[in-house]
Amino acid sequence: MTWTPPATTKTYGWKRTSSSREGRGDWSRLRPFAWRRDCGLCQHIRYDTGLPCLAAGAVVDHIVPISQGGSTALDNLQVMCEYHHTRKTALEAAEGRRKARQGHRLGPGRGRRPGTLE
Numbered sequence: 120m121t122w123t124p125p126a127t128t129k130t131y132g133w134k135r136t137s138s139s140r141e142g143r144g145d146w147s148r149l150r151p152f153a154w155r156r157d158c159g160l161c162q163h164i165r166y167d168t169g170l171p172c173l174a175a176g177a178v179v180d181h182i183v184p185i186s187q188g189g190s191t192a193l194d195n196l197q198v199m200c201e202y203h204h205t206r207k208t209a210l211e212a213a214e215g216r217r218k219a220r221q222g223h224r225l226g227p228g229r230g231r232r233p234g235t236l237e
């Protein structure tokens with residue numbers, strides 16, 4: 120008896136949108152510039168001192184997330200240390216969930232779906 124396994128390659132009907140790629144292309148090119156401008160130091164403003172953290176940076180991050188209408192321009196990029204990046208990401212996720220619950224009343228959209236990562 121012969122058994123043929125079910126075909127695992129499916130062709131999906133939907134078109135792949137490039138919306139998440141087009142922004143990423145720009146900003147990954149700008150990352151080294153942001154890193155050099157900030158000397159590789161965390162630019163996150165500390166709430167307690169009102170001064171930049173200046174710890175050794177771990178990532179280049181968007182100051183205003185793309186999902187909230189931020190641009191991929193150099194002036195919307197900053198170096199962040201691992202600690203502040205983790206915190207910011209968590210805060211943004213919480214914020215995103217809160218807004219999603221309220222419905223999409225705010226947010227300029229600009230052709231992007233709110234909540235799209237980066």
Ligand SMILES: [Zn+2]
Nearest residue numbers: 161172200203
């Ligand atoms: Zn920091």
